[in-house]
Amino acid sequence: MARLAEVSTATASKALNDRPDVSPATRARVLAAAERLSFSPNAVARSLSEGRTGTVGLLTSDLEGRFSLPILMGAEDALGASSTSVFLCDARGDAIREQHHLRALLSRQVDGLIVVGARPDSRPSIGRDLPVPVVYAYSPSEDPRDLSLVCDNTAGGAQAVDHLLSLGRSRVAHITGDPGYGAAHDRARGALARLEDAGLGLAGDEVLFGDWTESWGRGATRLLLQRAHDVDAVFAGSDQIARGVLDALHEAGRRIPRDVAVVGFDNWEALAAESRPALTTVDMQLEALGRRAAERLSAAIDGRRQATGVEQLPCRLVQRHSSAVVD
Amino acid sequence: MARLAEVSTATASKALNDRPDVSPATRARVLAAAERLSFSPNAVARSLSEGRTGTVGLLTSDLEGRFSLPILMGAEDALGASSTSVFLCDARGDAIREQHHLRALLSRQVDGLIVVGARPDSRPSIGRDLPVPVVYAYSPSEDPRDLSLVCDNTAGGAQAVDHLLSLGRSRVAHITGDPGYGAAHDRARGALARLEDAGLGLAGDEVLFGDWTESWGRGATRLLLQRAHDVDAVFAGSDQIARGVLDALHEAGRRIPRDVAVVGFDNWEALAAESRPALTTVDMQLEALGRRAAERLSAAIDGRRQATGVEQLPCRLVQRHSSAVVD
DNA sequence: TTGTAAGCGTTATCAT
DNA sequence: ATGATAACGCTTACAA
Numbered sequence: 001m002a003r004l005a006e007v008s009t010a011t012a013s014k015a016l017n018d019r020p021d022v023s024p025a026t027r028a029r030v031l032a033a034a035e036r037l038s039f040s041p042n043a044v045a046r047s048l049s050e051g052r053t054g055t056v057g058l059l060t061s062d063l064e065g066r067f068s069l070p071i072l073m074g075a076e077d078a079l080g081a082s083s084t085s086v087f088l089c090d091a092r093g094d095a096i097r098e099q100h101h102l103r104a105l106l107s108r109q110v111d112g113l114i115v116v117g118a119r120p121d122s123r124p125s126i127g128r129d130l131p132v133p134v135v136y137a138y139s140p141s142e143d144p145r146d147l148s149l150v151c152d153n154t155a156g157g158a159q160a161v162d163h164l165l166s167l168g169r170s171r172v173a174h175i176t177g178d179p180g181y182g183a184a185h186d187r188a189r190g191a192l193a194r195l196e197d198a199g200l201g202l203a204g205d206e207v208l209f210g211d212w213t214e215s216w217g218r219g220a221t222r223l224l225l226q227r228a229h230d231v232d233a234v235f236a237g238s239d240q241i242a243r244g245v246l247d248a249l250h251e252a253g254r255r256i257p258r259d260v261a262v263v264g265f266d267n268w269e270a271l272a273a274e275s276r277p278a279l280t281t282v283d284m285q286l287e288a289l290g291r292r293a294a295e296r297l298s299a300a301i302d303g304r305r306q307a308t309g310v311e312q313l314p315c316r317l318v319q320r321h322s323s324a325v326v327d
Numbered sequence: 328m329a330r331l332a333e334v335s336t337a338t339a340s341k342a343l344n345d346r347p348d349v350s351p352a353t354r355a356r357v358l359a360a361a362e363r364l365s366f367s368p369n370a371v372a373r374s375l376s377e378g379r380t381g382t383v384g385l386l387t388s389d390l391e392g393r394f395s396l397p398i399l400m401g402a403e404d405a406l407g408a409s410s411t412s413v414f415l416c417d418a419r420g421d422a423i424r425e426q427h428h429l430r431a432l433l434s435r436q437v438d439g440l441i442v443v444g445a446r447p448d449s450r451p452s453i454g455r456d457l458p459v460p461v462v463y464a465y466s467p468s469e470d471p472r473d474l475s476l477v478c479d480n481t482a483g484g485a486q487a488v489d490h491l492l493s494l495g496r497s498r499v500a501h502i503t504g505d506p507g508y509g510a511a512h513d514r515a516r517g518a519l520a521r522l523e524d525a526g527l528g529l530a531g532d533e534v535l536f537g538d539w540t541e542s543w544g545r546g547a548t549r550l551l552l553q554r555a556h557d558v559d560a561v562f563a564g565s566d567q568i569a570r571g572v573l574d575a576l577h578e579a580g581r582r583i584p585r586d587v588a589v590v591g592f593d594n595w596e597a598l599a600a601e602s603r604p605a606l607t608t609v610d611m612q613l614e615a616l617g618r619r620a621a622e623r624l625s626a627a628i629d630g631r632r633q634a635t636g637v638e639q640l641p642c643r644l645v646q647r648h649s650s651a652v653v654d
Numbered sequence: 655t656t657g658t659a660a661g662c663g664t665t666a667t668c669a670t
Numbered sequence: 671a672t673g674a675t676a677a678c679g680c681t682t683a684c685a686a
Contacts, residue, residue: 007656007657008656008657008658009657009679009680009681010656010657010658010659010681010682011655011656011657013680013681013682014656014681014682017681019681019682021655021656022655022656023655023656026655026656040430040433040434041434041679041680042375042434042436042678042679042680043431043434043435043436043680044371044374044375044380044435044436044678044679044680045375045662045678045679045680045681046679046680046681047371047662047680048369048371048372048375048661048662048663048664048678048679048680048681049661049662049679049680049681049682050662050680050681051662053371055414055435058415063396063399063400063403064396064400066393069390069391069396072390072415073390073391073417076390076415076416076417077417080416080417080428083431085414085416085431085432085435086414086415086416087382087412087413087414087415088385088399088403088413088414088415089403089407089412089413090400090403090404090407101407103367104370104410104412105412106367107367107368107369107370108370108371108382108412109369109370109371213601214601214602215601240597240601243601244601247603270567270598271597271598274540274541274542274567274570275541276574334672334673335672335673335674336663336664336665336673337665337666337667337672337673337674337675338671338672338673340664340665340666341665341671341672344665346665348671348672349671349672350671350672353671353672368663368664369662369663369664370664371662371663371664372662372663372664372665372678373663373664373665374664374678375662375663375664375665375677375678375679375680376663376664376665376666376677376678377664377665377678378678
């Protein structure tokens with residue numbers, strides 16, 4: 001290609017990369033030649049010479065889960081903008097496989113790593129002294145010297161309750177999932193704090209922990225209706241649970257939202273938008289989380305000092321009919 | 328590292344790659360040195376020299392959809408086994424972005440490409456004369472000279488009806504989604520063929536096309552119950568639709584499966600396993616599809632001749648309670 | 655402004 | 671069995 005343009009490879013390189021010290025005429029000649037041969041530079045060779053590959057590794061523990069996906073999209077999106085490519089690796093929740101992938105990524109000379117956990121709880125650090133910066137998303141690293149981005153579950157719980165209180169509800173119950181999840185406790189804590197601030201207790205007296213399923217939502221609701229017949233709002237720890245709650249409330253003849261308002265968590269569109277009535281829910285804004293993680297990583301790669309600790313990103317309440325104002 | 332072992336880089340390379348013509352003593356010395364320095368070979372340099380990167384591009388049109396995800400998992404899984412890494416690119420359904428990513432992938436010297444569409448219908452070929460093999464998954468390429476892997480929707484529809492007939496049902500209706508989807512027609516065709524074989528017509532006389540939502544499932548079911556009061560089975564074109572069908576049948580006081588058996592499509596666990604009763608459904612085995620696509624691609628990369636045309640992979644019926652045998 | 659040459663880290667060829 | 675050397679395709683001093 002340089003030959004076709006009758007210049008040296010050095011000049012060709014400068015011309016193609018918009019470097020100074022190339023006469024307009026030469027540049028034009030080079031560009032024309034490149035065009036003619038539909039020349040495309042070999043990024044591998046460039047990486048070798050520059051010592052920078054323009055790639056990052058995305059190490060996820062659980063592609064299956066619906067949570068990693070939006071994060072991954074956000075990250076892919078943000079990195080694509082800086083024409084960085086993403087190596088995707090799924091460790092399937094297996095530490096051995098994770099180490100294996102880590103080695104593969106490092107040998108491929110990625111410029112940085114994003115680690116996306118399967119659960120919102122903290123996870124072991126992938127290692128200190130890695131030759132590239134690392135950002136944890138969704139699951140924070142146990143090591144506070146790492147940088148982690150997570151969504152603010154406590155604030156999310158508070159937002160849900162704030163909303164219910166603003167509707168004038170005062171008998172608010174909370175049905176949530178597996179107590180083994182830190183996020184379940186965080187959301188409950190946020191919710192309880194707001195109730196307390198308002199001088200209220202929890203309808204049903206205690207948080208109903210169970211698992212993250214629709215059927216638990218149904219079962220817990222039946223239990224709740226016995227314990228607190230006058231309940232006028234339910235905050236569910238997930239949209240799946242909320243679906244069960246709606247179902248059981250219908251069954252019991254309660255009208256929604258007139259008799260009981262319901263708020264879910266996750267904003268899982270297929271569930272929340274299609275329920276009857278459509279479900280008000282807390283959105284974790286995971287795509288934004290992924291995007292932010294990518295931005296933080298890019299900054300670290302470009303040498304700006306790597307921040308540390310856990311950064312909490314806000315949730316957003318999405319209002320639908322299950323908590324509509326009734327006249 | 329070669330210096331530490333007091334050998335030349337050539338010998339070190341042979342030792343590390345289990346090449347012959349290295350004395351056991353030397354090999355041991357090299358391995359020890361590598362260990363001490365926790366040496367990890369630079370895959371970028373190796374790629375440059377070998378002309379092969381051990382990477383493939385995964386070009387998806389719609390990361391958002393739940394369908395690309397299992398395919399992606401399967402592909403990632405199969406490729407990981409051959410220690411091939413995957414570049415993930417999401418075109419977001421935008422042709423421009425797709426071309427952009429394609430260029431980026433080629434300049435990164437990927438050894439092959441997997442193209443995953445957003446819908447089960449055919450899509451434009453990504454281009455002829457690419458320097459690397461390409462396999463299409465889920466969305467077949469419009470160009471029959473490309474290799475595409477898709478699931479056999481027609482057979483899937485047939486499987487659903489076969490199952491219902493085997494339960495002794497004879498008044499079978501079909502409620503499905505957007506008629507703009509070829510897959511909707513394929514499934515309907517498979518279902519109708521089997522009914523015809525059994526000398527039966529469709530309950531409700533015609534396929535009820537609408538959209539892929541729960542609310543359409545509800546609406547269509549109400550319609551259906553007017554038109555064909557004696558319906559004893561419904562085959563739904565998706566699990567979301569099936570959820571709506573279940574809902575409306577409950578509302579109408581029909582018992583499931585005693586009065587009406589229901590079969591869905593997709594085996595979307597969160598919906599199907601948690602519905603009341605749990606939903607029998609057709610699984611597209613997308614993970615297997617992704618895996619198969621990766622295998623085909625690997626074969627093509629390794630020089631075995633690239634097959635062409637559309638390869639159909641079978642679906643699998645997952646039986647749950649919505650079509651249980653009633654005594 | 656342009657060209658020459660070294661270097662990036664590996665593998666492969668071919669002497670020794 | 672080992673090592674010197676070229677090659678992979680690019681960037682970048684530095685020399686012309």
